[in-house]
Amino acid sequence: MPLQRLFAFSSLAFLAVLAFSPVKNALRPYRSIQHEFARIGAIHAPSMRAAEVYRERPIAIQQIWIPELQDRVDRCTTCHLGVADPVMALAPQPYREHPATYHTPRDIQRVGCTTCHGGEGLATDEGDAHGTTADAASPMLPLDYVEAGCGRCHTANEVPDAPVLSQGRAIMEKNGCYACHAARGHEDFRSDAPPLNTIAMKTGGEWVRRWLSDPKAMDPNATMPNFKLASEDIDALSHYLFARQVPRELEQAITAAAAAPAGDSAHGKTLFAEARCISCHTVEGKGNGSAPELSKIASRASRAWLIAFLHDPHAFNPQTRMPQYNFSDADVRDIVAYFEDELKDFEAPQNILEPLRVKQRLAEHGEKLFKSAGCFACHGGVKEGERFGPDLYGIGDRKATSLDFGRRTDLPHTLPAWLAAKVTAPRSFASGLKMPTFPLDATQRRAVVTALLSSAAVPVPEAYRSAPVQQASIIPAGQIGSLISRYRCLSCHQIGSKGGDISTAPLTFEGSKVNHDWIASYLTVPYSIRPILPERMPILHIPAEDATKLADAISMLYVDPAIPDDPFAGRPASDADASEGQRLYTTLGCRACHIIGSAGGYYGPPLSDTHTRLKPGWIYRYLLNPQRWRADIRCPNYGLTDTDALRLTAYLETLSAPASPAAPAALAKAKEVAR
Amino acid sequence: MRITLALLTSLFVLAACSKPARAPGAASPPRPGKYEMEIGKEVYQRYCVGCHGDSGAGDGFNSFNLDPRPRDLGDPAFQKTKSNADLADAIRRGGSGVGLTSLMPPWGHTLDDRHIAAVVLYIRSFRR
Numbered sequence: 007m008p009l010q011r012l013f014a015f016s017s018l019a020f021l022a023v024l025a026f027s028p029v030k031n032a033l034r035p036y037r038s039i040q041h042e043f044a045r046i047g048a049i050h051a052p053s054m055r056a057a058e059v060y061r062e063r064p065i066a067i068q069q070i071w072i073p074e075l076q077d078r079v080d081r082c083t084t085c086h087l088g089v090a091d092p093v094m095a096l097a098p099q100p101y102r103e104h105p106a107t108y109h110t111p112r113d114i115q116r117v118g119c120t121t122c123h124g125g126e127g128l129a130t131d132e133g134d135a136h137g138t139t140a141d142a143a144s145p146m147l148p149l150d151y152v153e154a155g156c157g158r159c160h161t162a163n164e165v166p167d168a169p170v171l172s173q174g175r176a177i178m179e180k181n182g183c184y185a186c187h188a189a190r191g192h193e194d195f196r197s198d199a200p201p202l203n204t205i206a207m208k209t210g211g212e213w214v215r216r217w218l219s220d221p222k223a224m225d226p227n228a229t230m231p232n233f234k235l236a237s238e239d240i241d242a243l244s245h246y247l248f249a250r251q252v253p254r255e256l257e258q259a260i261t262a263a264a265a266a267p268a269g270d271s272a273h274g275k276t277l278f279a280e281a282r283c284i285s286c287h288t289v290e291g292k293g294n295g296s297a298p299e300l301s302k303i304a305s306r307a308s309r310a311w312l313i314a315f316l317h318d319p320h321a322f323n324p325q326t327r328m329p330q331y332n333f334s335d336a337d338v339r340d341i342v343a344y345f346e347d348e349l350k351d352f353e354a355p356q357n358i359l360e361p362l363r364v365k366q367r368l369a370e371h372g373e374k375l376f377k378s379a380g381c382f383a384c385h386g387g388v389k390e391g392e393r394f395g396p397d398l399y400g401i402g403d404r405k406a407t408s409l410d411f412g413r414r415t416d417l418p419h420t421l422p423a424w425l426a427a428k429v430t431a432p433r434s435f436a437s438g439l440k441m442p443t444f445p446l447d448a449t450q451r452r453a454v455v456t457a458l459l460s461s462a463a464v465p466v467p468e469a470y471r472s473a474p475v476q477q478a479s480i481i482p483a484g485q486i487g488s489l490i491s492r493y494r495c496l497s498c499h500q501i502g503s504k505g506g507d508i509s510t511a512p513l514t515f516e517g518s519k520v521n522h523d524w525i526a527s528y529l530t531v532p533y534s535i536r537p538i539l540p541e542r543m544p545i546l547h548i549p550a551e552d553a554t555k556l557a558d559a560i561s562m563l564y565v566d567p568a569i570p571d572d573p574f575a576g577r578p579a580s581d582a583d584a585s586e587g588q589r590l591y592t593t594l595g596c597r598a599c600h601i602i603g604s605a606g607g608y609y610g611p612p613l614s615d616t617h618t619r620l621k622p623g624w625i626y627r628y629l630l631n632p633q634r635w636r637a638d639i640r641c642p643n644y645g646l647t648d649t650d651a652l653r654l655t656a657y658l659e660t661l662s663a664p665a666s667p668a669a670p671a672a673l674a675k676a677k678e679v680a681r
Numbered sequence: 682m683r684i685t686l687a688l689l690t691s692l693f694v695l696a697a698c699s700k701p702a703r704a705p706g707a708a709s710p711p712r713p714g715k716y717e718m719e720i721g722k723e724v725y726q727r728y729c730v731g732c733h734g735d736s737g738a739g740d741g742f743n744s745f746n747l748d749p750r751p752r753d754l755g756d757p758a759f760q761k762t763k764s765n766a767d768l769a770d771a772i773r774r775g776g777s778g779v780g781l782t783s784l785m786p787p788w789g790h791t792l793d794d795r796h797i798a799a800v801v802l803y804i805r806s807f808r809r
Binding site: 105106108167169170538592593594595597598599607632633638642643644645 | 716719720727731732742743746776777783784785787788
């Protein structure tokens with residue numbers, strides 16, 4: 007009998023255990039979430055029938071399975087049921103509709119959720135899925151860094167609709183992070199820090215000391231970070247820099263310049279303004295800021311060095327973005343005289359430019375420091391494929407458990423927190439760390455962390471990668487190539503996918519855009535096409551012969567076959583067309599941005615000299631779709647018909663520059679602006 | 682039988698205690714999307730700021746060349762009378778599309794609906 011009882015009891019216990027499983031399932035949180043979703047949906051549904059659909063939804067795990075994307079299974083939609091449901095636009099989380107982005111809702115099934123947001127796709131429990139538990143294997147990206155998700159597929163520096171990511175990638179490029187850290191896609195990065203082989207003849211011991219203790223304090227445009235060097239290390243490094251041999255030709259050039267007669271400061275001032283140095287430099291903060299601040303230049307470099315440098319900057323630094331200005335000897339002396347009169351640090355001590363008397367022992371110690379502190383990574387001497395710091399491959403997928411938090415016990419054990427602290431105070435983790443501190447504000451740091459988090463350990467499959475279309479950059483060899491290099495066109499202009507973005511005008515199809523004779527005259531004496539921009543084409547004093555050669559090359563090489571030579575296709579526009587075009591110009595409101603004659607806005611270029619400057623085929627093609635020329639152009643697409651675009655072209659073609667060339671007037675204006 | 686019932690009940694109770702169901706609807710209250718706001722600011726800073734100015738007051742550097750001057754977008758009366766759809770429509774079709782000055786261009790061929798919605802959201806933040 008007792009045996010029977012025992013059997014009965016164990017059977018019941020077995021049944022109870024069996025029953026526990028469906029009970030547990032019935033109580034899983036997602037089920038009540040799905041019930042609530044149905045309730046909210048039924049309340050806000052636009053019709054009775056739609057409400058019924060919400061009510062009749064079966065309660066079940068939902069998933070997005072993408073075999074071709076790293077065999078991803080995302081069950082996030084088990085709770086986030088409303089991601090693609092406009093009825094849920096204002097619903098509380100987890101039901102709310104996903105914010106509108108380029109990829110949502112259209113690509114949810116193709117991309118899934120964890121591709122962008124991180125997290126554990128298979129989990130159906132909030133804590134596991136979001137990875138909020140300590141040392142979770144794959145935690146979600148915090149919303150502050152959510153654009154890092156975009157960067158998994160979009161590898162270009164500039165990612166549309168991802169301003170934070172784009173800013174972060176630009177900051178990393180500009181601050182030379184890749185000089186020390188290897189990163190995918192930046193294998194060829196070379197810092198544009200200057201070579202340091204003329205320091206002994208350029209500046210003084212006191213200036214170097216000040217610079218090394220805080221570069222940003224000496225020049226707000228400095229990209230060199232603060233290495234927080236000890237006073238004796240600064241001494242040693244200074245002695246090493248002053249002990250370095252100045253190359254013979256440069257030494258001769260500087261010595262010769264020291265004997266140059268005094269210059270005319272007033273004339274130098276005019277030349278300086280005309281040259282538009284602030285298109286790259288700044289003077290008291292005014293200007294582009296991609297090159298050094300010049301308001302204290304005469305307390306930074308010696309007169310002889312400045313004269314020799316302005317004569318031939320490329321001899322001093324073959325990588326410099328500074329173009330060769332064809333200044334005469336007297337012009338250079340005048341400009342440097344102006345620097346000495348006005349652009350100097352009036353509070354600096356007398357000895358700021360006094361050369362250091364080298365102590366060999368210190369210099370030897372300094373040379374070791376130059377290597378051990380990693381100065382060489384930016385200032386030359388780094389070998390191919392060799393990087394000073396740890397690589398950044400897949401940094402965005404590092405597990406929190408693999409990170410060394412060192413002394414930073416205050417930090418949450420997450421990758422974003424670790425990266426943010428690394429960027430903010432790199433040496434706070436342990437003593438002896440070498441990474442310098444970069445002068446970034448909170449917004450910039452967030453951007454950099456976003457960029458770092460976008461670096462995936464395993465790149466997404468080819469089909470998911472979105473790299474920008476690489477446009478061919480035609481830079482001919484020989485004479486034209488050396489002129490393009492001499493005048494450093496690529497420092498400001500883009501040609502294909504190469505070049506800087508200081509100028510708003512890419513040269514890729516310049517030959518189809520502007521007239522040959524206009525280019526030649528513009529290169530000889532440039533004027534401000536858009537006076538509101540602080541960056542303008544500098545007056546490089548290009549000789550007519552060079553200007554003609556460049557104009558020939560531009561007209562021949564930089565052409566877009568899609569732009570017709572004659573938009574009117576052999577049937578010239580009539581006067582009626584032109585006057586109809588003029589009417590369109592008024593009714594469309596073009597004058598809001600453009601000046602014709604004396605009236606109009608400052609936003610776009612003045613159009614009074616259209617016929618002289620622009621080719622009709624280009625105008626016509628531009629009017630049909632301005633963004634085709636440059637994706638970020640601000641001129642709106644008016645959705646013009648072909649006929650209207652032709653009429654407007656016909657009108658604009660009637661506008662010619664006055665008989666006297668615009669150049670002298672512009673030059674006079676430049677001088678006036680300079681004052 | 683009574684034992685069984687008691688056992689099962691206690692199991693139910695235990696299970697219910699171990700996994701408390703999430704209080705439905707208790708999640709964070711709705712707020713304007715931060716991401717849309719950032720995109721809206723981005724679009725505004727690129728295309729609108731030249732005339733409408735940083736704070737939407739109609740004092741951008743180019744506004745001084747325009748007659749009529751650009752609208753003060755922060756004006757509470759303006760913000761109140763215009764619906765999001767009105768604002769989007771004026772952006773899409775431009776001034777001449779909605780019976781105002783043609784100096785405000787139409788952006789419907791340049792910006793897509795999502796960008797226009799985002800910039801409308803951003804314009805709402807100018808309300809004084």
